[in-house]
Amino acid sequence: MSLKAELTQAMKDAMRAQDKARLGTVRLMLSEIKRVEVDERIEVSDERILALLDKMQKQRRDSIAQFSAAGRQDLVDIEEAELEVISQFLPAPLSEAELQAMVQSAVAETGAQSMADMGKVMAILKPQVQGRADMTVVSKLVKACMG
Known part of the structure; x- marks a missing residue:
């Protein structure tokens, strides 16, 4: 099952369970995927979805630190709950x-x-x-390995 189909199924399950917090987060993820599909007129691959979810996870971590x-x-509690679902x-x-x-x-x-x-190394590692x-963290490890 593709990641997008998995997210759609999770949204339906959250609706049935009336889990509003989980439903809201899953809808956020699906809307971000849909935004990219509409903006770029493409069907988003699982790799791209992972990149989007990774970005959303990073945003939540930054928000938690700031809050x-x-x-x-x-607000920290809300962000942590979303981070858990993502x-x-x-x-x-x-x-x-x-x-390492x-x-x-x-x-x-x-x-x-x-x-x-370093760019060559990061290009191999990123995917x-x-x-x-x-x-x-990966960047710091590369610097330590090369330094």
Whole structure:
């Protein structure tokens, strides 16, 4: 089943269960997918959906940090609930060891010698870790491996 079909089914299940919080978050995800499809006049692939969900997850993390700093626990709770629902549709996160191994493999594969070659390494890693790891963490690991 495609990710879009999975999200549509999750929306129907949330409607039946009258789970308003989950329903709202699933609808947010579907509307973001629909927005991209309409704007770009394309059928969105599962890879692109993962990228969109990853972006939404990052936005929620940023919001949580900002709301926490402002002392708005009510808004933090809402964002955390949305983050939980979004993460259910993403693949399992990579462990630190798996990520380290992937970075070392990509550095060896590209023959990267300096920070100037970082783009080549990141180009290989990005599709492999999309939705499974935070790209800022990946970037730090690449810098540490090359530094």
